[in-house]
Amino acid sequence: xxxxxxxxxxxxxxxxxxxxxxxxxxxxxxxxxxxxxxxxxxxxxxxxxxxxxxxxxxxxxxxxxxxxxxxxxxxxxxxxxxxxxxxxxxxxxxxxxxxxxxxxxxxxxxxxxxxxxxxxxxxxxxxxxxxxxxxxxxxxxxxxxxxxxxxxxxxxxxxxxxxxxxxxxxxxxxxxxxxxxxxxxxxxxxxxxxxxxxxxxxxxxxxxxxxxxxxxxxxxxxxxxxxxxxxxxxxxxxxxxxxxxxxxxxxxxxxxxxxxxx
Numbered sequence: 001x002x003x004x005x006x007x008x009x010x011x012x013x014x015x016x017x018x019x020x021x022x023x024x025x026x027x028x029x030x031x032x033x034x035x036x037x038x039x040x041x042x043x044x045x046x047x048x049x050x051x052x053x054x055x056x057x058x059x060x061x062x063x064x065x066x067x068x069x070x071x072x073x074x075x076x077x078x079x080x081x082x083x084x085x086x087x088x089x090x091x092x093x094x095x096x097x098x099x100x101x102x103x104x105x106x107x108x109x110x111x112x113x114x115x116x117x118x119x120x121x122x123x124x125x126x127x128x129x130x131x132x133x134x135x136x137x138x139x140x141x142x143x144x145x146x147x148x149x150x151x152x153x154x155x156x157x158x159x160x161x162x163x164x165x166x167x168x169x170x171x172x173x174x175x176x177x178x179x180x181x182x183x184x185x186x187x188x189x190x191x192x193x194x195x196x197x198x199x200x201x202x203x204x205x206x207x208x209x210x211x212x213x214x215x216x217x218x219x220x221x222x223x224x225x226x227x228x229x230x231x232x233x234x235x236x237x238x239x240x241x242x243x244x245x246x247x248x249x250x251x252x253x254x255x256x257x258x259x260x261x262x
Contacts, residue, residue, distance in 0.1 A: 004063050006052065010036050011066045013052060018146045019094050019209035021054065023260060027064070028054040029127065031093035031105060034066055047072040049093040049107040051127060069093070069105050069122050069130045075112050088112035094146040094209065098178070099153040099257065103127055106147040106157060116142045117162055119172065119181065134174070136181055138162055148210035151220045152254030157181065158208045158224065167191045167203035169226065171250070187248060190228060198240050199232025210250060212259040220258060222250040 003012040015033035022029050033049045048068035054061045072087040080086070093107040105122045109115035114137065121134040143166050145159035150173075158171040161184060168191070170184035190203035197203050208226040215221055225247050230240040 006063045006065050009066055011048070011068075012036070013063060013066065015091060017094050018092050018144060018207060019148065020211055022095060022097055024053070024127075026055070028061070029095060029103070030054055031095040031107075032066070033089075033091050033093060033107075034068075047087065047089050049090040051095060051103070051105065051124075053127075067128055067130075069124075070107060070120075086111045088115055092144050092146075094148070096147050096149045096155055098123075098149075098155060101125075104147055104155055104174075104178075105130065106145060108143070108145050110142075116140075119145065119157055119159070121147065121157070121174065121178075123178065133178055134180060136172075139172075139181075141165060144207050146209045148222070148224070148250075149212065150250055150252035151212065151222050151256050152252040153257040154252055154254070156250075158187065158210070160206065164191075165202045166206045169205045169208060171224075187224065187226075188246075190242070194240075194242050197230040197232065199230050199237050201231040203242075204229045204231050214258075220256045222252070224248040224250050 003014050005012050011034040013032045013034045017031035030052050032052045036046045048071040050068040052063050053065045055064050070090045072089040075088050089110050090107040095105050098104050103124045117138050117140055119136045119139040122130045123133045124130045141160040141162055143160040145157055147157055149155050154173050156171045156173045160166045161170050168189045169187040172181040172184050190205050205228045210222055210224040213221055213223055228246055229243045
């Protein structure tokens with residue numbers, strides 16, 4: 001009813017990132033989706049995914065600005081969802097800081113086949129102007145994707161590869177030049193490990209996101225978190241024994257790069 005809106009901005013924030021905000025001085029930068037129209041009917045409205053700046057004022061974190069990175073556009077063929085004509089929309093955006101201080105951004109697209117299956121990364125040196133630096137077609141399934149950073153600072157994308165629904169999860173490290181992606185690294189193959197799900201539909205292994213944390217031993221770790229469920233659970237079947245929240249450690253070869261220093 002009262003969506004968040006930065007002061008003086010036309011943009012209404014309605015969809016958060018798949019992962020956490022990142023520090024920028026005393027502020028936080030947080031990837032969000034926003035619209036200039038009714039937030040309850042987002043898939044037919046003017047829409048963009050981008051980066052919002054948050055500041056703690058009066059004991060509360062409040063949005064101060066929103067910079068669009070990628071906007072929606074009409075689909076090449078007319079599609080109607082829930083009685084509304086939909087657009088090709090970027091949703092579930094994520095953001096990390098690279099080793100050189102620049103920002104890297106990605107988002108998932110919906111309602112257009114090419115965009116649903118492409119992996120894309122945008123880069124900015126100032127958080128205001130953005131450039132598409134990676135576009136790899138026919139790489140991922142119709143599924144969420146997030147950009148994350150390993151302990152040594154290596155950025156990587158994680159999602160489901162094309163042709164496997166969501167029953168296989170892989171990560172793609174960015175190359176040193178940040179101009180392309182390396183070969184996919186397997187996280188888990190649910191179909192191979194568990195066999196067919198009880199519903200005989202498909203395993204859903206998705207919404208992956210990762211964060212740098214320092215555990216009790218004082219070492220930094222990159223923890224990748226995602227869910228596994230039987231797709232039949234969406235229609236009311238009981239959870240499979242394998243359903244739940246999974247946490248993996250993502251290893252890297254270089255020296256530790258702390259997420260922050262006091």
